[in-house]
Amino acid sequence: MTDHFDFGSFMDLDNQAALRKNCISLFSALAQCPQDVSHVDMYKSALINDPLVDSLEGLHSTVTAIDLNDETSIIKSMSLLNLVVPSLNDAEDDRLVQSQRIVAPALDERVRLAKTKNDLLTIAQLLQWIDQSAEASQRLHQLTDLLDQDAAIFEKVLSALTSADRAAAMGSLLATLLENHHVGFIAGDRRELLLGRGVEEWLANLVTNDALSDISDQDLLSKTLCTMQFDEEVLDEHPDFMDHLMASCIILTSTGKTDNSSFLFLLLVLDEALFDTLRKINDTVQEVRN
Amino acid sequence: MAGNIEIIYSGQVLFDFGNKIDKCFILQRGVVRIRSREGELLSSIAPNTMFGFTELLAGNSVRETRAVCESAGSVVSFSSEILQDKLAEFDAQRKQLLEQLAAQIIQQTS
Structure with a gap:
């Protein structure tokens, strides 16, 4: 990790576009269900070797720490990629649209197989990637917070995730659960x-x-x-x-x-x-x- | 020491009068405007532009301007020490030239 910010290289839009492309490729590979280990390794390596990665705090260490057996490392990387990609030059915007198309069926598969809180947190990252909006993702994060108090919420969340309008279904579920929460009776x-x-x-x-x-x-x-x-x-x-x-x-x-x-x-x-x-x-x- | 991507919100004040100059920025998305104490618009920052460093180049340690985000977006922020380290590599003559240029810019916009 360098101890400086290379603003000269960073402000070169071609460099930003290259970094963006590497970030998108890695996210797409991580999102797949199941993941192709060789694809993840290839895109992870490409990103780690990107000359701009050292200029962004935490990106190098977070990507280096990706371990497909460690869900937390994947969620953390996805979260950072969700932050980095929209902030970079988007001359090659088609690449993101292409990735969103690839990730959409993987999202459905992940919802179908979801069994744990980490599965839901991964799905939240995929939602943000596909929508390029934090709304649905934030709702899912709020719902997973409520899981700590009542594990029975899990099935309701999955049901909301399979409905035609996920964001609306999660919003409705969240409103109901928060209403009960405000009434204040303990659960879980x-x-x-x-x-x-x-x-x-x-x-x-x-x-x-x-x-x-x-x-x-x-x-x-x-x-x-x-x-x-x-x-x-x-x-x-x-x-x-x-x-x-x-x-x-x-x-x-x-x-x-x-x-x-x-x-x-x-x-x-x-x-x-x-x-x-x-x-x-x-x-x-x-x-x-x- | 490296850059941090920060999400910015409409109405957010990135730096204000009297703040210590500890960070400089590159605007990635959104609109940021720099204003004087009198409220006069000094500059509108376009994407992929570095800002918040001119006063530092002129040798100031605190802000005489206010930067307000006019729309949501993102910036990359980095410690002003990075810029100062770069400046330290300049010879005295080039450094003096930069300081004079910065002083002129500040004078013209104040």
Whole structure:
């Protein structure tokens, strides 16, 4: 890697066109499903040896690191090529159009075979390449972010990707999922974690993302979980009851009991000693166990 | 030290009055206009043009101009040290000539 920017060579439009051609060829080869190893190696080598590559931060090292067994290295390279190509001289624009035609069936095949989050992230790069717009790609990235909270979204995303208007279908799916997310009820791994600890499903479904926002998975797994019935009359005799409750626990959710005269709290106990003083006042505390 | 491709957005200020001159640019796509403190248009940058270096050549360390992106596009940015290193290779006479030219350009546009 050189330690300077060769602006003389870079501003020569012929050099930019050559670099662009090498970038397009490599992206096309990487996008294929399955990839032809010899094609990838050939275009990778051509790009690494391009005299302008050293002038662009990170391009040389990212392309050099491409390993067809390492999906992350491919996604990272595609992402950089998606950034570099539109910024270079486009005298040979036909070459990009040609590449987009080649990549389109590979995209369909990748959607058909997609099984992992990395598969979706690769598809997002192909979408950006074909559309030369970040819109569909960004939507897919947002959807893959939501996968971390609910793996069940995966099939819905695939379904959106196979629809005639992918961008619209993903936008619609994203709007629905974000609406549910804003309502704030937990889903996915954290809900499973509470169910696994023995929280009844109807109660786990009332726990909000906001309530869990400051709690680590480790605390959620290891700290005492309790339910407590709470009647406001207790405040007559113990006006600081709620203060102590808030100081000793995180209230994961609260809901009215059927008799409407009291509340049911789901609590994660952080300070056992302080909470014990509350147990002595309120004998409805029940530890949640599976 | 090498160039970075940066996406630029309409309305983005690439550099402003008083900013340290730490980067120079090559406009790849889009439109960038350079304005004086009074708002006067000093230059419109065309694609594949280097800009943001004239004040550096004149020996300034902070900006006296503002560069605003008038449309979305991209630039390649590179550290002004690269340019200074190149200048250091010039002999005193050529360096003086460049500084005078830069000073004249600044004077004409201010």
